[in-house]
Amino acid sequence: MNIREVLRLAPVMPVLTIHEVGLAAPLARALVRGGLRVLEITLRTDCALEAIDAIRAAIPEAIVGAGTLTRPQDFPVAATAGAQFGVTPGLTPELAAAARTARLPLLPGILTPSELIVARAAGFDACKLFPARAAGGLELLSALAGPFPDHVFCPTGGITARNAAEFLALPNVPCVGGSWVAPQSAVDARDWRRIEELARQAAALRSASLGPVPGGAEHLAVPAR
Ligand code: 3PG
Secondary structure, three states, X not given: OOHHHHHOOOOEEEEEOOOOHXXXXXXXXXXXXXXXXXXXXXXXOOOHHHHHHHHHHHOOOOEEEEEOOOOOOHHHHHHHHOOOEEEOOOOOHHHHHHHHHOOOOEEOEEOOHHHHHHXXXXXXXXXXXXXXXXXXXXXXXXXXXXXXXXOEEEEEOOOOOOOXXXXXXXXXXXOEEEOOOOOHHHHHOOOHHXXXXXXXXXXXXXXXXXXXXXXXXXXXXXXXX
Protein backbone atom coordinates (compact mmCIF):
# COMPACT_ATOMS: atom_id res chain seq x y z
CA MET A 1 0.00 0.00 0.00
CA ASN A 2 1.42 3.38 -0.91
CA ILE A 3 0.89 6.59 1.04
CA ARG A 4 -1.88 7.85 -1.23
CA GLU A 5 -3.77 4.64 -0.60
CA VAL A 6 -3.17 4.90 3.15
CA LEU A 7 -4.65 8.41 3.13
CA ARG A 8 -7.81 7.07 1.52
CA LEU A 9 -8.51 4.57 4.29
CA ALA A 10 -9.98 7.07 6.75
CA PRO A 11 -10.73 10.81 6.68
CA VAL A 12 -8.81 11.47 9.90
CA MET A 13 -5.42 10.24 11.04
CA PRO A 14 -5.11 10.49 14.82
CA VAL A 15 -1.77 11.93 15.92
CA LEU A 16 -0.91 10.16 19.16
CA THR A 17 1.76 10.98 21.71
CA ILE A 18 1.78 8.02 24.07
CA HIS A 19 3.28 8.43 27.53
CA GLU A 20 2.57 4.98 28.94
CA VAL A 21 3.05 1.88 26.83
CA GLY A 22 0.25 0.04 28.61
CA LEU A 23 -2.22 2.56 27.21
CA ALA A 24 -1.16 2.13 23.60
CA ALA A 25 -3.25 -0.91 22.69
CA PRO A 26 -6.49 0.13 24.42
CA LEU A 27 -6.19 3.60 22.88
CA ALA A 28 -5.58 2.23 19.41
CA ARG A 29 -8.38 -0.30 19.82
CA ALA A 30 -10.85 2.46 20.71
CA LEU A 31 -9.84 4.49 17.67
CA VAL A 32 -10.01 1.52 15.30
CA ARG A 33 -13.37 0.47 16.69
CA GLY A 34 -14.57 4.00 16.02
CA GLY A 35 -13.47 3.64 12.40
CA LEU A 36 -10.03 5.29 12.36
CA ARG A 37 -7.53 2.60 11.49
CA VAL A 38 -4.60 4.72 10.29
CA LEU A 39 -2.67 5.98 13.30
CA GLU A 40 0.40 8.18 13.67
CA ILE A 41 2.46 7.52 16.79
CA THR A 42 4.85 10.39 17.39
CA LEU A 43 8.38 9.53 18.45
CA ARG A 44 8.28 12.14 21.19
CA THR A 45 8.16 9.90 24.21
CA ASP A 46 10.48 7.23 25.55
CA CYS A 47 7.90 4.50 25.04
CA ALA A 48 6.85 5.47 21.48
CA LEU A 49 8.64 2.59 19.77
CA GLU A 50 7.31 0.08 22.28
CA ALA A 51 3.86 1.58 21.74
CA ILE A 52 4.12 0.95 17.99
CA ASP A 53 5.15 -2.62 18.64
CA ALA A 54 2.31 -3.12 21.15
CA ILE A 55 -0.32 -1.78 18.74
CA ARG A 56 0.92 -3.89 15.85
CA ALA A 57 0.81 -7.00 18.05
CA ALA A 58 -2.62 -6.35 19.54
CA ILE A 59 -4.57 -4.72 16.70
CA PRO A 60 -3.78 -6.15 13.29
CA GLU A 61 -6.47 -3.94 11.67
CA ALA A 62 -4.50 -0.79 12.55
CA ILE A 63 -2.15 0.78 10.02
CA VAL A 64 0.56 2.25 12.21
CA GLY A 65 2.82 5.11 11.23
CA ALA A 66 5.73 6.61 13.13
CA GLY A 67 5.65 10.39 13.28
CA THR A 68 8.00 13.19 14.22
CA LEU A 69 10.80 11.46 12.31
CA THR A 70 13.37 14.25 12.12
CA ARG A 71 16.70 12.36 11.85
CA PRO A 72 17.84 9.66 9.43
CA GLN A 73 18.49 7.28 12.32
CA ASP A 74 14.82 7.45 13.30
CA PHE A 75 13.79 5.48 10.20
CA PRO A 76 15.41 2.09 10.82
CA VAL A 77 14.30 2.03 14.45
CA ALA A 78 10.74 2.93 13.50
CA ALA A 79 10.70 0.21 10.84
CA THR A 80 12.14 -2.34 13.26
CA ALA A 81 9.45 -1.44 15.81
CA GLY A 82 6.83 -2.31 13.21
CA ALA A 83 5.90 1.06 11.77
CA GLN A 84 4.24 0.63 8.37
CA PHE A 85 4.91 4.18 7.24
CA GLY A 86 6.68 7.30 8.44
CA VAL A 87 5.64 10.92 8.84
CA THR A 88 8.03 13.86 8.99
CA PRO A 89 7.27 17.49 9.80
CA GLY A 90 9.60 18.57 6.98
CA LEU A 91 11.75 17.03 4.25
CA THR A 92 15.46 16.95 3.55
CA PRO A 93 17.36 14.81 1.03
CA GLU A 94 18.81 12.85 3.98
CA LEU A 95 15.35 12.01 5.34
CA ALA A 96 14.09 10.95 1.90
CA ALA A 97 17.14 8.68 1.49
CA ALA A 98 16.70 7.23 4.99
CA ALA A 99 13.07 6.39 4.23
CA ARG A 100 14.10 4.62 1.04
CA THR A 101 16.87 2.68 2.79
CA ALA A 102 14.51 1.62 5.59
CA ARG A 103 11.82 0.79 2.97
CA LEU A 104 9.37 2.88 4.93
CA PRO A 105 6.70 4.63 2.85
CA LEU A 106 6.92 8.30 3.80
CA LEU A 107 4.40 11.09 4.23
CA PRO A 108 6.77 14.05 4.19
CA GLY A 109 5.86 17.42 5.64
CA ILE A 110 6.04 20.51 3.44
CA LEU A 111 4.99 24.11 3.88
CA THR A 112 5.94 26.14 0.81
CA PRO A 113 5.74 25.76 -3.00
CA SER A 114 9.51 25.35 -3.15
CA GLU A 115 9.41 22.55 -0.59
CA LEU A 116 6.60 20.94 -2.54
CA ILE A 117 8.60 21.10 -5.77
CA VAL A 118 11.52 19.44 -3.99
CA ALA A 119 9.24 16.74 -2.57
CA ARG A 120 7.70 16.07 -5.98
CA ALA A 121 11.14 15.84 -7.57
CA ALA A 122 12.00 13.23 -4.93
CA GLY A 123 8.99 11.20 -6.07
CA PHE A 124 6.35 12.12 -3.50
CA ASP A 125 2.78 12.72 -4.68
CA ALA A 126 1.21 13.06 -1.23
CA CYS A 127 2.50 15.29 1.58
CA LYS A 128 1.62 16.37 5.05
CA LEU A 129 1.03 20.13 5.23
CA PHE A 130 2.42 21.22 8.56
CA PRO A 131 1.63 23.30 10.52
CA ALA A 132 -1.53 23.58 8.46
CA ARG A 133 -3.57 26.25 10.17
CA ALA A 134 -0.67 28.43 11.22
CA ALA A 135 0.64 28.38 7.65
CA GLY A 136 -2.57 29.48 5.95
CA GLY A 137 -4.90 26.51 6.23
CA LEU A 138 -7.73 26.37 3.72
CA GLU A 139 -6.48 29.29 1.65
CA LEU A 140 -3.01 27.82 1.33
CA LEU A 141 -4.33 24.41 0.27
CA SER A 142 -6.68 25.98 -2.28
CA ALA A 143 -3.84 28.06 -3.67
CA LEU A 144 -1.54 25.03 -3.97
CA ALA A 145 -4.20 23.18 -6.00
CA GLY A 146 -3.62 25.66 -8.84
CA PRO A 147 -0.03 24.83 -9.80
CA PHE A 148 -0.12 21.32 -8.28
CA PRO A 149 -3.60 19.92 -9.09
CA ASP A 150 -2.50 16.28 -8.87
CA HIS A 151 -0.88 16.53 -5.45
CA VAL A 152 -2.78 15.54 -2.30
CA PHE A 153 -2.22 16.69 1.26
CA CYS A 154 -2.84 15.58 4.80
CA PRO A 155 -3.04 18.90 6.63
CA THR A 156 -2.02 18.61 10.28
CA GLY A 157 -1.61 21.12 13.06
CA GLY A 158 -4.61 23.02 14.35
CA ILE A 159 -7.24 20.75 12.80
CA THR A 160 -10.18 20.08 15.13
CA ALA A 161 -13.67 18.58 15.12
CA ARG A 162 -14.95 22.09 14.28
CA ASN A 163 -12.89 22.70 11.15
CA ALA A 164 -12.00 19.22 9.84
CA ALA A 165 -14.98 19.11 7.47
CA GLU A 166 -13.89 22.35 5.79
CA PHE A 167 -10.48 20.88 5.06
CA LEU A 168 -11.97 17.62 3.80
CA ALA A 169 -14.21 19.59 1.44
CA LEU A 170 -11.12 20.60 -0.53
CA PRO A 171 -10.43 18.42 -3.58
CA ASN A 172 -6.79 17.91 -2.64
CA VAL A 173 -7.42 16.70 0.94
CA PRO A 174 -8.31 13.01 1.32
CA CYS A 175 -7.41 12.98 5.01
CA VAL A 176 -6.54 15.34 7.85
CA GLY A 177 -4.31 14.63 10.84
CA GLY A 178 -4.97 15.69 14.40
CA SER A 179 -4.75 14.97 18.07
CA TRP A 180 -8.29 16.03 18.95
CA VAL A 181 -9.74 12.52 18.64
CA ALA A 182 -7.62 11.32 21.56
CA PRO A 183 -7.61 14.11 24.16
CA GLN A 184 -5.01 13.61 26.87
CA SER A 185 -7.71 14.00 29.53
CA ALA A 186 -9.64 11.04 28.10
CA VAL A 187 -6.47 8.95 27.79
CA ASP A 188 -5.51 9.74 31.39
CA ALA A 189 -9.02 8.74 32.52
CA ARG A 190 -8.89 5.57 30.38
CA ASP A 191 -12.14 6.79 28.90
CA TRP A 192 -11.98 4.55 25.85
CA ARG A 193 -15.67 4.93 25.16
CA ARG A 194 -15.29 8.67 24.76
CA ILE A 195 -12.36 8.20 22.42
CA GLU A 196 -14.26 5.62 20.40
CA GLU A 197 -17.15 8.05 20.07
CA LEU A 198 -14.84 10.89 19.00
CA ALA A 199 -13.33 8.52 16.44
CA ARG A 200 -16.77 7.51 15.22
CA GLN A 201 -17.70 11.15 14.65
CA ALA A 202 -14.42 11.78 12.87
CA ALA A 203 -14.78 8.65 10.74
CA ALA A 204 -18.21 9.83 9.61
CA LEU A 205 -16.57 12.81 7.91
CA ARG A 206 -15.98 12.26 4.24
CA SER A 207 -13.49 13.79 1.93
CA ALA A 208 -15.13 15.44 -1.05
CA SER A 209 -12.39 13.93 -3.20
CA LEU A 210 -13.45 10.36 -2.36
CA GLY A 211 -16.44 8.13 -2.65
CA PRO A 212 -17.33 5.60 0.06
CA VAL A 213 -14.20 4.44 1.83
CA PRO A 214 -13.49 0.72 1.43
CA GLY A 215 -12.44 -0.87 4.70
CA GLY A 216 -14.32 1.74 6.74
CA ALA A 217 -15.82 1.22 10.18
CA GLU A 218 -18.61 -1.00 8.94
CA HIS A 219 -16.06 -3.63 7.88
CA LEU A 220 -14.18 -3.72 11.12
CA ALA A 221 -14.87 -6.21 13.83
CA VAL A 222 -12.45 -5.38 16.58
CA PRO A 223 -13.02 -7.06 19.91
CA ALA A 224 -13.74 -4.70 22.79
CA ARG A 225 -10.81 -6.12 24.79
C1 3PG B 1 1.55 17.40 15.89
O1 3PG B 1 2.61 17.32 15.32
O2 3PG B 1 1.42 17.43 17.12
C2 3PG B 1 0.36 17.37 15.03
O3 3PG B 1 0.50 18.31 14.04
C3 3PG B 1 -0.92 17.48 15.76
O4 3PG B 1 -1.32 18.78 15.89
P1 3PG B 1 -2.66 19.12 16.67
O5 3PG B 1 -2.42 18.79 18.11
O6 3PG B 1 -2.87 20.59 16.44
O7 3PG B 1 -3.75 18.28 16.08
